[in-house]
Amino acid sequence: MTKGRQWVLVKPYDGLPKRTDLELQKFEIPDLKDGEMLIAAEALSVDPYMRYWGSALKKGDTIMGQIVARVVKSNNPGFKAGDRVSAFTGWVSHAVVSSHTSSDFVDLLNHFPVTKIPDSLKDYPPSLSLGVLGMPGLTAYFGILRVGKLKPKDTVFVNAAAGAVGSLVGQIAKIKYNRCTCKTTKQGCKVIGSTGSDEKVKYLTEELGFDAAFNYKVVTHDKLSETLSKLAPDGIDVFFENVGGEASSVVYKHLNKNGRVAVCGSISNYNCPEDAMPKVTEFIQHLFYKSIQIQGFIVLEFMSEFEGALKEMAGWMQEGKLKYREHVHKGFDKMFDAFMDLFAGNNIGKVVVTV
Amino acid sequence: MTKGRQWVLVKPYDGLPKRTDLELQKFEIPDLKDGEMLIAAEALSVDPYMRYWGSALKKGDTIMGQIVARVVKSNNPGFKAGDRVSAFTGWVSHAVVSSHTSSDFVDLLNHFPVTKIPDSLKDYPPSLSLGVLGMPGLTAYFGILRVGKLKPKDTVFVNAAAGAVGSLVGQIAKIKYNRCTCKTTKQGCKVIGSTGSDEKVKYLTEELGFDAAFNYKVVTHDKLSETLSKLAPDGIDVFFENVGGEASSVVYKHLNKNGRVAVCGSISNYNCPEDAMPKVTEFIQHLFYKSIQIQGFIVLEFMSEFEGALKEMAGWMQEGKLKYREHVHKGFDKMFDAFMDLFAGNNIGKVVVTV
Numbered sequence: 001m002t003k004g005r006q007w008v009l010v011k012p013y014d015g016l017p018k019r020t021d022l023e024l025q026k027f028e029i030p031d032l033k034d035g036e037m038l039i040a041a042e043a044l045s046v047d048p049y050m051r052y053w054g055s056a057l058k059k060g061d062t063i064m065g066q067i068v069a070r071v072v073k074s075n076n077p078g079f080k081a082g083d084r085v086s087a088f089t090g091w092v093s094h095a096v097v098s099s100h101t102s103s104d105f106v107d108l109l110n111h112f113p114v115t116k117i118p119d120s121l122k123d124y125p126p127s128l129s130l131g132v133l134g135m136p137g138l139t140a141y142f143g144i145l146r147v148g149k150l151k152p153k154d155t156v157f158v159n160a161a162a163g164a165v166g167s168l169v170g171q172i173a174k175i176k177y178n179r180c181t182c183k184t185t186k187q188g189c190k191v192i193g194s195t196g197s198d199e200k201v202k203y204l205t206e207e208l209g210f211d212a213a214f215n216y217k218v219v220t221h222d223k224l225s226e227t228l229s230k231l232a233p234d235g236i237d238v239f240f241e242n243v244g245g246e247a248s249s250v251v252y253k254h255l256n257k258n259g260r261v262a263v264c265g266s267i268s269n270y271n272c273p274e275d276a277m278p279k280v281t282e283f284i285q286h287l288f289y290k291s292i293q294i295q296g297f298i299v300l301e302f303m304s305e306f307e308g309a310l311k312e313m314a315g316w317m318q319e320g321k322l323k324y325r326e327h328v329h330k331g332f333d334k335m336f337d338a339f340m341d342l343f344a345g346n347n348i349g350k351v352v353v354t355v
Numbered sequence: 356m357t358k359g360r361q362w363v364l365v366k367p368y369d370g371l372p373k374r375t376d377l378e379l380q381k382f383e384i385p386d387l388k389d390g391e392m393l394i395a396a397e398a399l400s401v402d403p404y405m406r407y408w409g410s411a412l413k414k415g416d417t418i419m420g421q422i423v424a425r426v427v428k429s430n431n432p433g434f435k436a437g438d439r440v441s442a443f444t445g446w447v448s449h450a451v452v453s454s455h456t457s458s459d460f461v462d463l464l465n466h467f468p469v470t471k472i473p474d475s476l477k478d479y480p481p482s483l484s485l486g487v488l489g490m491p492g493l494t495a496y497f498g499i500l501r502v503g504k505l506k507p508k509d510t511v512f513v514n515a516a517a518g519a520v521g522s523l524v525g526q527i528a529k530i531k532y533n534r535c536t537c538k539t540t541k542q543g544c545k546v547i548g549s550t551g552s553d554e555k556v557k558y559l560t561e562e563l564g565f566d567a568a569f570n571y572k573v574v575t576h577d578k579l580s581e582t583l584s585k586l587a588p589d590g591i592d593v594f595f596e597n598v599g600g601e602a603s604s605v606v607y608k609h610l611n612k613n614g615r616v617a618v619c620g621s622i623s624n625y626n627c628p629e630d631a632m633p634k635v636t637e638f639i640q641h642l643f644y645k646s647i648q649i650q651g652f653i654v655l656e657f658m659s660e661f662e663g664a665l666k667e668m669a670g671w672m673q674e675g676k677l678k679y680r681e682h683v684h685k686g687f688d689k690m691f692d693a694f695m696d697l698f699a700g701n702n703i704g705k706v707v708v709t710v
Contacts, residue, residue, distance in 0.1 A: 280636075296642030298643060
């Protein structure tokens with residue numbers, strides 16, 4: 001019987017995950033029942049949410065996550081061997097799935113089907129379906145346009161701006177409202193990003209077209225207000241929030257009337273137990289007199305519209321408007337190292353593991 | 356020439372306002388120009404926002420606020436002597452106004468017209484137009500129904516629940532979705548309030564029909580989570596936020612998926628300078644995975660719909676469904692004492708000063 005490999009939690013996380021919390025185990029791949037298929041991972045996604053939702057994992061659970069895989073063998077009439085699919089199997093080399101994946105720990109993922117990678121994306125590397133043409137891309141797209149309700153001339157501030165999601169948020173804002181018909185940037189959106197190194201600042205402003213960016217390790221939160229006053233003298237209309245923490249409390253002060261905050265994540269506190277969250281400066285007093293809206297979201301809410309969004313994003317890529325980078329680790333045994341790279345902030349763009 | 360009296364800021368607030376920060380001054384009432392009228396205050400409103408926006412007052416400014424007044428003399432074709440009006444004149448005994456009041460310190464108030472008290476309210480005491488049939492009533496109405504997007508079976512949590520706004524929020528929720536056709540409370544909304552004394556707890560549950568209430572001086576924020584788990588075992592759908600602070604961070608944890616937070620105010624920190632806001636436990640991690648929406652609002656956003664709302668509220672009062680209390684101070688010279696009563700939490704319901 002063929003063997004697969006999987007990453008399993010053996011000790012619930014306490015703070016930053018440790019290598020000894022996980023084990024790379026072999027498992028026997030069961031025979032296919034009717035409607036099932038065997039898939040083999042080509043690329044695996046590594047995302048911050050795996051730490052957040054990882055708190056819900058029990059000992060013996062497979063680490064959650066999305067993969068892009070080839071169908072090896074199929075008893076499902078909708079799929080044939082050779083098809084490329086995306087699935088929420090977790091960190092596995094192989095999996096037997098039906099058209100829906102079952103996930104015990106996150107109810108939302110139960111509704112996430114195994115989907116064929118659309119034909120329109122077949123010429124792109126499979127890993128892109130985990131990044132710019134996958135969840136992070138869709139999160140950026142729906143987050144800034146739908147949750148952030150982006151309008152022409154908005155000033156956008158995004159943190160973790162060189163990450164898989166943030167790097168796309170800023171570009172999408174500029175693509176949507178920086179058309180040549182507008183002639184000048186003043187008619188389009190202004191995008192400001194914060195990130196963790198000078199190299200990333202350069203990447204954002206010189207390669208991705210952000211109007212401004214700064215290194216939050218230099219512009220610490222005590223200096224942030226002054227910096228935002230300079231970079232966004234007319235205030236911020238949309239705050240795309242990936243990080244949380246004290247710096248975010250400062251950003252609220254700079255929001256304009258009817259400002260919108262799209263809360264995508266809070267990576268700064270994922271390694272902190274829920275009962276020991278840090279304290280941050282109260283910002284509620286900025287909300288009512290400026291009629292500010294804060295909306296938390298998960299991209300799966302927009303699932304019925306994924307196809308159109310991916311088509312639009314792929315179009316932008318073909319026109320050279322939407323750029324991306326991948327931070328690739330090679331080998332299924334590198335999953336943990338790739339995961340740790342995220343929290344160390346070593347990546348520019350999407351972190352993936354290719355098999 | 357006739358003299359009027361007004362309360363003027365002589366020293367900008369630092370923390371809790373002091374009696375010496377204000378002066379009760381006489382002023383000469385000018386002659387009426389075309390389109391103007393002289394009004395004499397019958398009742399004056401005292402509200403928490405006067406402290407919040409009070410930070411924007413400069414030395415020599417009249418304290419802001421709404422009054423109900425009689426027209427004494429009119430050169431404005433829309434009003435005649437004897438008409439009862441509401442106006443945003445600030446803390447004054449008399450004022451010369453045109454149909455719009457001018458307010459230098461709060462742009463929003465510039466758009467607030469001098470309005471006749473509708474005929475349908477003429478049998479109610481004038482002070483009610485500052486409370487249950489005025490701004491606080493409308494704030495509760497639009498805040499819970501429109502901003503909080505109240506639905507049948509929602510569990511509502513409101514703080515400062517025995518105040519001018521909170522006491523109405525809970526009642527409106529119960530009136531809207533606790534119809535006799537529903538037979539049982541389980542089909543209607545469940546309303547939980549927090550307030551500052553056992554007497555107020557009794558008022559909320561025994562007189563106003565709240566399902567549960569507790570004294571936040573006994574159930575301090577370290578005990579709040581346990582209490583909310585008991586009182587709202589199925590979680591909270593709408594959090595009507597008047598207070599802010601550490602307790603609110605705990606409430607976020609108890610919000611359900613698609614929970615809504617209507618941010619009306621944050622009285623706990625109005626006496627705190629903006630650059631020295633307290634620190635509260637980070638709650639952002641509860642927002643994205645539960646798709647929670649937080650919306651700050653000011654009732655003036657709904658001005659075009661005030662009339663219909665007041666009619667509905669007056670109807671509920673006539674049917675004995677909507678109850679209210681006033682905490683009345685007599686005499687224009689009592690404005691400061693009335694203001695301080697608010698921050699001491701001495702009031703049940705709306706604080707007004709009658710002249």
